[in-house]
Amino acid sequence: MSFDRGSVSRRSLIQAATLAAGWNSLAKPTGSAQNTTPLPEELVIDLAGGPDNLDPALARSVRDWSIVHSIYDSILDLGADGSLVPLAAERFEMLDDLTFEVVLRENLAFHDGNPVLADGIERSIAHVQQSEGPAAQNFRVIERVEVDDDLTARIVTSQPAPWLPSQLAVWMVLFPEGTTPDSFETAPVGSGPFRFVSREAGDHILLERNPDYFSPSAKGQPLAERVRFRFVPESTTRITDLAAGAAHLIDSVPQDQARAVVDGGGKIVEAPVLGTSFLRVVNDVAPFDNPLVRQALNHAIDAETIGAALVSSEVRRLASLPPDERAIGFDADLAPFAFDPDRARELLAEAGLADGFETRLQYTGGGVDAVMQAIAANLADVGITVSIETTELATFNGSWQDPDSAPLRY
Incomplete structure (x- = not known):
């Protein structure tokens, strides 16, 4: 079961659409009238949870990236329309099918005063390749980095990789020599628009x-002069903070609480985002190793109604993970499973499970509690009893291939 999030949904935003892009969340356009206005002393942002990793190579979530890309710059950035634009790079060019050339801007410096030089590109790529992060495998297509001079480097791949620049924009950030796994978490140093000040575990991170x-x-x-990311798991508390002026921005607003934000004087901004939310179903654990059972689950869940009611009015049910023609592998001829609980019961009976069964569903929180309850209710209607579990994102990602983890994961 999957559906397209045509608008920001799991991470609906208050008063700033750019937070969904993470690293754009704390910036204003240069040249605007605001440039002559004194900056507020402190901007307070309530997040649904703390970052799971400040190591850029291990970052996986929007809240990780919001902080990471405030501290660090990559050679490239993703513009508001999703296009790639130079950031620390003055020029980025594909010389041939296997070679990208990067020329850095002059006079860039890390927060510790050291210059940003081309050897930092080699250092950053090696860090991602040697990590256990989500981009490590993709970065292994990079065969070597040739440093030509202080500002110029060539990234040479073992095979054509036209998709690589978008990966570089997200995961290949620049950091100074001497950075360690511990310093990534406790005293990160980058070259981005904000510098790290302090971190109080479970409470907040302060940048200046x-x-x-x-x-x-x-x-x-x-x-702002400072930005304080506070970790506030309860959505009602975040909304109260916004209404009271204790927070200026909040994230992860459940659709059914959106009215409370507006009534409290806040503003919700839904920025168009192309993405897919899905319920992963294992296929090597009984009874999900039976394709009839997996088909039954797809017919049992009313993805479109759940999405429209609890996520965004722009949600639509998908036939596969690629959401539209912009995604590799999209097939316009595929039709999604229809919501048909009677058909789901028939398939379960055909699989020898007419009396139903019990299973577990695991997710990471983030304002989708009502979505999980709705999915469980749909499954209960066809005889499948679901135990819902919530866990931290790092634990969730680390146990993705654990055979003892929940068979259903969102």
């Missing part, structure tokens, strides 16, 4: 404006 950040930058310029 980098006064030496270059302009013009594709990210824009800092919106």
Whole structure:
């Protein structure tokens, strides 16, 4: 079961659409009238949870990236329309099928005062390749980095990889020599628009404006002298914080609580985002090793109604993971499973499970509790009793291939 999130849904935003893009969340366009207005002392952002990793190679979530890309810059950035634009790079060019050339901007500096040089590109790529992060396998297509001079490097791949630049924009951030796994988490140093100040586990991370950040930058310029990311798991508390002025931005607003935000004087912005939410069903654990059971689950869940009611009015049911023609592997001829609980019961009976069965569904929180309850209710209607479990994102991702983990994962 999968559906397209035509608008920000799991991460609906208050008063700033750019937070969904993570690294753009704390910047304003250069050259705007705001440039002459004194910056507010502190911007407070309530997140649904703390970052699971500040190591850029291990970052997996929007809240990770919101903080990581405020501290660090990559050579490239993703523009508002999803296109790639130069960031720390003055120029980025594909010389041939296997070679990308990067020329860095002059006079860039890390927060510790050291210059940003081309050897940092080699250092960053090696870090991702040697990590256990989500991009490690993709980065292994990079055969070597040739450093030509202080500002110029060539990235050479073992095979054509036209998709690589978009991966570089997200995971290949620049950091100084001497950075360690511990310092990524406790004292990160980058070259981005904000500098790390402090971290209180389970409570907040405080950043301050980098006064030496270059302009013009594709990210824009800092919106405040300081930004405090607070970790507030309860959506009602985040909404209360916003209404009371204790927070300026909040994330992960459940659709059924959106009215409370507006009534409290806030504003919800849904920015168009192409993406897929899905319920993973294992196929090597009984009874899900039977394709009839997997088909039954697809017919049992009313994805479109759940999505429209609890996520976004833009949600639509998908036939496969690629959401539309912009995604590799999309097949316009495929039709999604119809919501048909009677057919689901027939398939379960055919699989020898007419009396139903019990199973587990695991997710990571983030404002989708009502979605999980709705999915469980749909499955219960056809005889499948679901035990719902919530876990931290790092644990969730780390146990993805654990045979003892929940057979259903969202």
